[in-house]
Amino acid sequence: MPGPQKELWRRSESPTEVWDDTEKEWEFEIIGEELDEDGKTSRYEVRWLNWSRSDGTNVTWPGGKDPIPERAIKAWKQEQAARIQQNLVDSPSSLAIKVPTSLDAHLIETDLRSQGSEQKLAQRRRQPTLAPDNLVDRMHKLLDAKQQPTTQQHRQSRLQARTSTSQARSSTASSRSGPSRQPASQERRIQLQKEWTAIANASNAAGIALVNVIDDEDGPPLPFNFQYVEHGYIYHEDVEEIDLDDVMVGCNCYECNLKEASTCDCQAPSRLLHKDKNIFAYTPDGLFNFQVPSGIEVIECNKKCDCTSDCVNRVAQRPRKFVIEVFKTSSAGWGVRSQSNIKRGQVVGIYSGLIITRKQAEEMPQKHRGYCFDLDGYEDPDGIAPDTDRQFTVDSRQHGNWTRFINHSCNPNMIVYSVVYDTIPEFGNPYLAFVALQDIPHLTELTVDYDPSAGNHAKRPPGSRKCHCGSEICRGWVPV
Numbered sequence: 001m002p003g004p005q006k007e008l009w010r011r012s013e014s015p016t017e018v019w020d021d022t023e024k025e026w027e028f029e030i031i032g033e034e035l036d037e038d039g040k041t042s043r044y045e046v047r048w049l050n051w052s053r054s055d056g057t058n059v060t061w062p063g064g065k066d067p068i069p070e071r072a073i074k075a076w077k078q079e080q081a082a083r084i085q086q087n088l089v090d091s092p093s094s095l096a097i098k099v100p101t102s103l104d105a106h107l108i109e110t111d112l113r114s115q116g117s118e119q120k121l122a123q124r125r126r127q128p129t130l131a132p133d134n135l136v137d138r139m140h141k142l143l144d145a146k147q148q149p150t151t152q153q154h155r156q157s158r159l160q161a162r163t164s165t166s167q168a169r170s171s172t173a174s175s176r177s178g179p180s181r182q183p184a185s186q187e188r189r190i191q192l193q194k195e196w197t198a199i200a201n202a203s204n205a206a207g208i209a210l211v212n213v214i215d216d217e218d219g220p221p222l223p224f225n226f227q228y229v230e231h232g233y234i235y236h237e238d239v240e241e242i243d244l245d246d247v248m249v250g251c252n253c254y255e256c257n258l259k260e261a262s263t264c265d266c267q268a269p270s271r272l273l274h275k276d277k278n279i280f281a282y283t284p285d286g287l288f289n290f291q292v293p294s295g296i297e298v299i300e301c302n303k304k305c306d307c308t309s310d311c312v313n314r315v316a317q318r319p320r321k322f323v324i325e326v327f328k329t330s331s332a333g334w335g336v337r338s339q340s341n342i343k344r345g346q347v348v349g350i351y352s353g354l355i356i357t358r359k360q361a362e363e364m365p366q367k368h369r370g371y372c373f374d375l376d377g378y379e380d381p382d383g384i385a386p387d388t389d390r391q392f393t394v395d396s397r398q399h400g401n402w403t404r405f406i407n408h409s410c411n412p413n414m415i416v417y418s419v420v421y422d423t424i425p426e427f428g429n430p431y432l433a434f435v436a437l438q439d440i441p442h443l444t445e446l447t448v449d450y451d452p453s454a455g456n457h458a459k460r461p462p463g464s465r466k467c468h469c470g471s472e473i474c475r476g477w478v479p480v
């Protein structure tokens with residue numbers, strides 16, 4: 001006969017929750033968050049400062065009818081981002097114990113594939129009859145065919161690439177003991193890839209892959225002490241930095257209204273108009289709407305605004321979501337492409353680098369000017385002579401991100417527009433955003449026209465280089 005059923009565990013009584021004073025302001029701080037399987041926040045952990053249960057505990061997980069105000073969430077996210085950034089600065093060794101994300105796995109896979117492909121190519125050079133038999137070879141063959149305008153040109157540029165690397169090799173060969181050629185080490189390339197990806201991830205941006213299936217060069221040539229800067233500017237000591245917190249103003253819209261842009265304080269002073277009415281520069285899907293005339297800066301909401309990060313007027317400032325490949329091209333050094341398809345109007349990236357004065361840029365040796373971009377979007381807003389004290393240039397030679405590798409094409413798939421969000425237009429240091437002019441399939445080289453105002457028959461400027469863009473409407477030269 002069965003005996004009396006044993007009680008193994010009984011839930012203790014929940015402490016009583018009394019929130020009686022309806023007039024009272026309940027002060028709280030967010031102290032944690034719970035993530036769902038996609039890594040998105042499902043709820044926040046909150047500590048109440050002027051409330052506790054009868055047992056003294058004061059932590060809850062609010063939700064449902066009483067969601068946490070957006071403003072508190074925004075402050076918490078900013079605090080977390082700053083903490084991640086600080087950890088990275090304080091402790092470079094922490095990079096080594098970073099928990100791999102799916103993006104890292106993707107990058108490692110890409111890297112292994114490109115290494116495999118490189119070994120195959122090297123082997124094929126030694127045994128020219130070896131047939132391609134794996135996916136990577138086929139993919140890169142297809143890419144080569146797509147990127148090279150003619151076989152003749154292809155052969156020439158391959159030859160040039162080999163000649164230049166063999167020259168580089170022979171200049172270092174003298175320090176080696178014997179004449180036999182060792183396969184080039186790819187350690188530098190992999191190290192750069194890891195470093196740049198860690199820096200990008202710290203700004204919540206996706207990783208950077210470095211790929212070379214053309215020759216043995218183990219990464220792009222960079223000046224000594226090059227610093228990868230995923231986002232923002234560094235200021236040269238000759239450029240006066242102004243404390244923007246005192247001068248910048250934000251809008252009070254809780255939700256900036258796409259239909260009535262004039263009701264947003266950020267958009268009302270903008271010269272971005274359509275039929276005399278203020279408009280935002282973006283569609284509801286966050287794509288550039290191409291209604292911004294050249295010479296007009298897009299003014300996005302900023303850190304003083306009340307709106308959240310998904311506001312219709314915050315697009316260029318969002319972190320990059322797709323992995324970028326900095327890859328060796330066959331005829332224009334290193335270039336860039338995305339591992340994901342890109343939509344027309346999608347903002348692909350923002351130029352970063354060192355802010356120098358225009359005078360400094362003009363006095364720079366010509367060979368270094370290839371990485372300079374003038375910030376002249378606001379220079380002549382109403383036909384008024386520009387304030388020469390505030391004419392700046394961004395130089396990405398020594399400090400910059402992947403956009404410094406964007407090559408020129410006479411028939412480009414991106415354009416550049418000026419956008420202002422954590423500064424004011426009058427200060428003359430807007431950001432430069434690269435936006436897709438068309439749908440761009442993944443692994444297609446991303447290009448801009450370095451001199452969009454030049455006509456197709458413009459005379460070749462002194463100091464310009466021979467253009468290898470391969471487009472049917474090629475002008476024949478690249479400005480420097």
Ligand SMILES: C[S@@+](CC[C@H](N)C(=O)[O-])C[C@H]1O[C@@H](n2cnc3c(N)ncnc32)[C@H](O)[C@@H]1O
Nearest residue numbers: 332333334370404405406407408466467468469
């Ligand atoms: C901003 S950098 C672009 C990245 C560069 N390819 C690299 O390897 O560092 C500009 C330089 O790239 C080269 N370049 C860019 N587009 C080119 C093109 N269409 N044809 C030939 N060279 C090009 C020129 O040397 C130019 O001065």
